[in-house]
Amino acid sequence: CTGLGVMRRHPEAKLTKKPEDLDAIFSIQQKILNNVAPLLKRGGTLVYSTCTVNRKENDKMVEQFLKQHTEFELDTTLATRLPVGLKDQATTGMVQLIPGDFNTDGFFIAALKRK
Structure with missing residues (x-):
């Protein structure tokens, strides 16, 4: 991922990222998900997680x-x-942590279950 969720600890990250980087990373993430999907057995759960707050890499990727x-x-x-503090935020099967929430970096987690 672009790692934009760790800027709280690594502010220099915003100076090294370019718009074209996002497109390249998005393409890699798509390929990873598409390649791993057929390997998961029925009833299995695929956890997709990033250390970014970028919606294109997170909920938009999952959609x-x-x-x-x-x-x-x-x-x-x-x-x-x-953990208890995150339960209310994850009722849809996805959760986005914003930098500073729970004293963490920015993270995204989605649980994708194979029917």
Whole structure:
């Protein structure tokens, strides 16, 4: 991922990222998800996680993946596997942590279950 979620600790990151970097990284992320999807058994959960707050890499990536892979759905049980402070934020099967929340960097987690 672009790592934009760690700028709190590494502010120099914003100086090294260019718009074309995002497109290249987005393409790599798509390829990784598309290549791993057929390897997951039915009922299995694929966890997609990034250390960025960029929506294109996070929820938009998941939305696109789900459109292309109808054999997957968001796993709404993700909330049951997270610390108490995050449970309410993860009811959809995805959670976005903003830098500073819970004294963390910016992270995104999605649980994708194969039907």
